[in-house]
């Protein structure tokens with residue numbers, strides 16, 4: 001590991017260790033080391049299809065079977081197998097230590113809750129449940145049989161994930177709480193998000209405007225890196241958090 005990287009890890013550990021109210025904004029990158037491909041970036045679904053088109057509510061309404069085949073079926077298989085990685089576990093540990101006051105996630109994979117975080121705002125809903133387009137009844141995803149595509153509710157209606165598709169509104173209560181947390185935090189951790197999907201990408205801007213220190217953890221730079229982030233720790237989230245947690249242990253012992 002080079003010295004620059006080590007210094008960034010140390011710096012992040014110090015900032016997090018002295019935070020009174022840290023908040024994390026996470027995107028699909030945090031779950032890559034759990035085996036879930038992101039939309040954008042290397043190995044992302046974007047290379048095979050255009051998620052903006054496939055994961056758009058208009059596409060789903062037009063042809064639900066196609067969206068189930070192209071996107072949702074694979075996602076279900078992937079998510080059924082995925083387990084939290086060291087980045088999710090570190091955020092749960094930081095919450096238990098009283099440092100992290102909330103996670104705003106764009107992910108629908110439930111891995112923050114599986115890791116033990118209790119205060120998780122699922123900005124884009126959850127894949128853990130499916131919802132009937134006709135009667136609105138909800139059914140746990142692992143109970144859904146895929147012998148017919150699209151799967152259907154008892155009433156005959158088509159099932160859809162309880163997620164926010166492109167073209168749909170973020171639940172207003174999630175947006176409201178996310179804004180509140182962003183205004184109140186003194187450190188915001190922006191982990192594994194390309195920061196191009198709005199309004200989630202605006203939360204670090206709010207945090208910065210309200211005086212927080214913004215720390216990005218991502219192998220790539222993003223539109224936030226130049227003007228909003230105080231620090232970018234480059235690398236895969238699981239590896240970076242392993243380093244940060246080790247550095248924090250040293251730092252608190254001293």
Ligand code: NAD
Nearest residue numbers: 027028029038039040041106107108109192193194236237
């Ligand atoms: P994105 O797909 O747009 O971008 C992924 C980001 O993660 C990129 O900036 C990439 O450089 C970074 N990244 C890649 N590997 C990483 C790693 N190991 N550690 C840290 N960062 C890494 O993701 P997005 O900004 O979250 O937005 C797209 C939307 O897609 C979100 O709304 C989300 O709901 C949805 N989505 C969710 C999941 C999931 O639930 N796991 C998976 C795919 C897409």
Ligand code: ZN
Nearest residue numbers: 132135153155
């Ligand atoms: Zn129904």
